[in-house]
Amino acid sequence: MTRIYVGMSGGVDSSLAAALLLERGFEVTGIYMKNWSQDLPGMKCPWAEDLADAKRVAVQLGIDFKVFDFEKEYKHYVVDYMVEEYKAGRTPNPDIMCNQEVKFKLFLAAALADGADAIATGHYARVRCEESRCAIHHYPVSSRGAEDGVDDSTAQCTKAFLCVAEDHDKDQTYFLYRVTGEALATTLFPLGDYTKQQVREMATERGLWTADKKESMGVCFVGSVGMRDFLGQYVKTRPGDIIDKATGSTLGRHDGAIFYTLGQRHGLDIGGGLPYYVVGKDMAKNEVYVSTNLNDTAMWRRELTLGQLQWIDHVPSDSAGLTVRLRHRGALLPCILSGTVVKLEEPERAPTAGQSAVFYLHGNCLGGGIVA
Amino acid sequence: MNVKKPELLYLDHAAATPMDEHVLAAMQPFFQDEFFNPSSPYAPAVQARRAYDDAKHRLAVAIGGKADEVIVTAGATESINLVFAGITGHVVVSAVEHPAVLEAARRHEHTIVPVDAKGSVLSEAVAGAIRPDTVLVSIQLANNELGTIQPLREIATVVKAERQRRAEGGEATPIYLHSDASQGAGQIDIHVARLGVDALTLNAGKMYGPKQVGLLWAASHVTLSPLIVGGGQERGLRSGTENVAGAVGFAVALERASRHAAGEARRLAQLRDTLQRELLAAFPEAVVSGNQKKRLAGHLHISFPGIDAERLVFLLEAKRVLVATGSACAANKNTRSHVLEAIGLSPEAADGSLRITLGRLSNEATSAQALAIIVDMVRFEQQRMKK
Numbered sequence: 001m002t003r004i005y006v007g008m009s010g011g012v013d014s015s016l017a018a019a020l021l022l023e024r025g026f027e028v029t030g031i032y033m034k035n036w037s038q039d040l041p042g043m044k045c046p047w048a049e050d051l052a053d054a055k056r057v058a059v060q061l062g063i064d065f066k067v068f069d070f071e072k073e074y075k076h077y078v079v080d081y082m083v084e085e086y087k088a089g090r091t092p093n094p095d096i097m098c099n100q101e102v103k104f105k106l107f108l109a110a111a112l113a114d115g116a117d118a119i120a121t122g123h124y125a126r127v128r129c130e131e132s133r134c135a136i137h138h139y140p141v142s143s144r145g146a147e148d149g150v151d152d153s154t155a156q157c158t159k160a161f162l163c164v165a166e167d168h169d170k171d172q173t174y175f176l177y178r179v180t181g182e183a184l185a186t187t188l189f190p191l192g193d194y195t196k197q198q199v200r201e202m203a204t205e206r207g208l209w210t211a212d213k214k215e216s217m218g219v220c221f222v223g224s225v226g227m228r229d230f231l232g233q234y235v236k237t238r239p240g241d242i243i244d245k246a247t248g249s250t251l252g253r254h255d256g257a258i259f260y261t262l263g264q265r266h267g268l269d270i271g272g273g274l275p276y277y278v279v280g281k282d283m284a285k286n287e288v289y290v291s292t293n294l295n296d297t298a299m300w301r302r303e304l305t306l307g308q309l310q311w312i313d314h315v316p317s318d319s320a321g322l323t324v325r326l327r328h329r330g331a332l333l334p335c336i337l338s339g340t341v342v343k344l345e346e347p348e349r350a351p352t353a354g355q356s357a358v359f360y361l362h363g364n365c366l367g368g369g370i371v372a
Numbered sequence: 373m374n375v376k377k378p379e380l381l382y383l384d385h386a387a388a389t390p391m392d393e394h395v396l397a398a399m400q401p402f403f404q405d406e407f408f409n410p411s412s413p414y415a416p417a418v419q420a421r422r423a424y425d426d427a428k429h430r431l432a433v434a435i436g437g438k439a440d441e442v443i444v445t446a447g448a449t450e451s452i453n454l455v456f457a458g459i460t461g462h463v464v465v466s467a468v469e470h471p472a473v474l475e476a477a478r479r480h481e482h483t484i485v486p487v488d489a490k491g492s493v494l495s496e497a498v499a500g501a502i503r504p505d506t507v508l509v510s511i512q513l514a515n516n517e518l519g520t521i522q523p524l525r526e527i528a529t530v531v532k533a534e535r536q537r538r539a540e541g542g543e544a545t546p547i548y549l550h551s552d553a554s555q556g557a558g559q560i561d562i563h564v565a566r567l568g569v570d571a572l573t574l575n576a577g578k579m580y581g582p583k584q585v586g587l588l589w590a591a592s593h594v595t596l597s598p599l600i601v602g603g604g605q606e607r608g609l610r611s612g613t614e615n616v617a618g619a620v621g622f623a624v625a626l627e628r629a630s631r632h633a634a635g636e637a638r639r640l641a642q643l644r645d646t647l648q649r650e651l652l653a654a655f656p657e658a659v660v661s662g663n664q665k666k667r668l669a670g671h672l673h674i675s676f677p678g679i680d681a682e683r684l685v686f687l688l689e690a691k692r693v694l695v696a697t698g699s700a701c702a703a704n705k706n707t708r709s710h711v712l713e714a715i716g717l718s719p720e721a722a723d724g725s726l727r728i729t730l731g732r733l734s735n736e737a738t739s740a741q742a743l744a745i746i747v748d749m750v751r752f753e754q755q756r757m758k759k
Contacts, residue, residue: 052682059686062756 002135003027004188005111006120007103008058008065010050013122013191015057015210016203020190021120022061029116030058030065033107035074035098041229056209068110070102077101083234089283090354091261093175100178108183117156118186124165124172125365126192127184129157136188160184162312162365167195173365174328177358181312228259240286245279245298251290257281260288262352263299300347306340306357306369316359316366324368325358326351332360340369381742383695385578385670385731386516386555391621392580392732398624399582402617410614411603420616427619434626435572435589436563443588443596443606444619448554448575450599451588452476452510454609455550455571458596461507466493466522467714468515473552474710477510490663491520491715499530506534506547513553513562517698517711517727518662519671521560524551528568548594554578554586558629559637559669570594574626576618580732581625585618640669640730643739647728648672654747659721661698661712670734673698675717675725679753684726687749693742698725 004021008014008030021028032054037047051067058065078098085092103121111119118136129137133155159181165171179187191199203211231237237256244251254260264278274292279299281288291299309315316322316337323332324342336343342357351357351371358368408417410424429439445451449472456463456476465477467484468491477484483501487493493511502509509531514521531549538545550571553562558579564572571590577583590596602611629636651674652658659675676684681697688695698712712722726746730739 055682056686059683060690065683 001025001027002117003029003115004118004120004136005029005031005107005114005116007031007033007107007122008054009033009122010053010057010210010213011122011216012203012208012210012213013124013199014054015122015208016199016206017120017122017190018057018063019061019203019206019208021188022063024190028061028063030054030061030063031107031111032065032067033102034067034069034071035078035102037071040233053210053213060207060209066114068107070106073106074098074102079234083231085354086231086258087235087283089257089281091352092354093356095175096178096356099176104176104179104183104187108186112186118188120188120190122191123176123189124167124170124191124196125176125189126163126165127160127187127189128163128364129160129185131155131157136186157185158182159313160187163192164360164363164365165189165192169329170196172328173360174325174330174356174358177312177356177365177368178310179312180310184312231258238286240288242276242288242290244276245289245291245296246293251276254288257283257286257288263349300349301351302344302347304342304344304351304357305372306342307372309340309367309369311367312365313367316361321361323360325360326371327355335359379692379738380733381691381693381738381745382733383693383728383730383742385733386519386727386729387696388583389578389580389731390733391582392625392628394628395581395621395625399617399621402620406616410616411605424614424616424619427616427623430623431587431619431626432589434562434623434630435574436565437572437589437591440607441589441591443590443610444615444622445586445588445610446584446615447577447586448472448552448573449586451573451575451586452550452552454588454596454599455510455548455573455590455594456480456508457599458594459507459548461545462503462505463508463510464498464501464506465510466498466512468493468518468520468711469510469512470516470552470554471710473510473512480508481505487520487714489715491515491518491661491711492663492666493522493527495523495526495530498527499533502530502534502547504538504543505545507545508548508550510550510552512555513551513567514556514560514668515662515711516555517709518673518715519555519668519729520663521556521666521668522551523666524549524567524569532568546593546595556668557626558633559640560633562630564589564591576622576625579625579629582618582621585615585622587622636732637669640734643730643734643736644670644672644728647730647739647743648674650743651746655750659717659725661715661717661725668729670730672728672730673725674728675721676750677718677721677724678757679724679750681724681726684724684749684753687752688745691745691749693745693749695742695746696727696729698722698727 004026006018006021006028008018018028018030032051037045039045055065078094081097082092082094108119127137134157136156162173162176164173237258239253239255240257241250242252242254260278260281262278265275276290276292279289279291279296319336322335324335325332334345353371355371356368357371359366406420408420410421428442432439432442452472453476462481463477464483465473468487485497485501511522511527528549531547535547548570551569552573554575557574571594574587576585596609598609600611605611605614655676657677661673685697708722
């Protein structure tokens, strides 16, 4: 029987993912990835409760359950990366890095080494493969075996494609574009065909312990502390000037350029008049530049240069129908890609360096790069 | 229509106890009708003061002490912290104390004495750990995980001998024996003179009284210094408006627990022994920990080697059997119980252990039901793992 290791975070999504896989006839093992367990000032890390929730659901489902400890790796690949990026004046996306390095690389490798045929997570996304007998992606396995008298297929694809979720609003492909086609070949996203609403309902129908559990938002460990306080733990910051880009005059003081991101309006502490927006910063000088001009050229860009381009299958051969997304749940913007430069039809507001530009064609997520 | 909830089979009395209805009834007036501040000057407030003083008197009587020696606190942890805060010097504690004692001891120069394989503190070990500058020896009355009852009288003899030695040698350093008796009240004798202690901690929440209510009894020769300062209540040792309802409830709880202690202990021991016998018959490989000859009547610490006790707890809760794991969460290998480490239980057994603690919610029928369910669920897990 095909054996799936499903990452269970203790939330409703991964709980239902495990339940669905079991119903589809897979042999399922639940895995809690212990990535972060430190408390932060004013915030108790809920990892132990999350672990207990995940395990309780696993016991409910009668499946095996294990803990994979990636704390050291997570710190290295995700947290340190994130801090370094901020120090360099960029605004990184740690979720994308976590998927690329931890979930769909380390977890995948550890699961396969432990005897799994594939992994699954509760992400809202879909995987499609072209191997029609693929035992991983072409379920239901059990009914096919039983009704057709066909043996359980042992065929497996070697490469698969990433497609957007049925629930466009929840679609998480933006965070998954750096997962390779090879990794996707041994990956399942059981929730891809359902809406969040349906997922809650199905979890309730099945009496899953986590059916009503509150959603965790954003990077788990930064969630309730805020990036500002989190970075404050890792980086020595010093106050600097906030400078009016138009006049060059100093408008006020900030407590560290690292905390400011392009287009940011809040947190400038400059009283009265028109709102100021961050239009640039100089990390070396520790200066933040602001403007009241919403049409400042730094705020709007029509052309973006991308670095670290990565494609799930291959570089799109032309730009017909090609769209790009600059933030999670952001609009799909028509674009033309030539080399590492993406041209937008309309200027777009403040795509920050370090964020990702992710390309889509006919509901497929093709890959993307990081805004330079 | 009122649908009756299916009955819970509660086997975790060492963690929390439901409030005795007499306790609840005694507390009720003080929430609304007699809500006054005992320090206020008018008659109804004076009535509240009297009720409070009466409760303290009854608490003192129940343990053989004086009302002036009782400080009502917000639970055993505070009581323990209070007694440790008052001393300067070396302290001796056992390896199987509650974290409140171990953490409080860490703030002083301290020696932790080991226990034997049954979790018993040896009085000779305590004698060996006492130094000329030892001011406090703190040993639990009974262990919360294993139920092992500690030889407090023997330890008291050791402390007394040291006190005698110092008196004869003209040494001025005092030495006190404190006991955390959070576990055991209501099952065994907690008379302070008979135990031979200088200070005693009790917890109302473990004896069918209100949670967040406890007491520290300290003989008049024990020096204390307050953790909480303010209006000077409790002889200046614990400021804050008195918890009249809590003290009144605690007094009723302690009286009732003490009055029925002997009979309740016999009843629980019988239930526990049956449970132990039947579980060992069903699972000969199971290991019972704790001192079988000196054990709290309701306690049964049993390990099923190879089983993940946390899974077992989740399976049992689904069948409405509520029981604690005998160790900390098995998935987190770094936090295995310090008690099980102290008695040298193998990690495999430790991870497969349940702590069953019987009490007033236990009877023959519920105990038999729980037994059948536990046997089923352990077998279920064994089967699942064989696949």
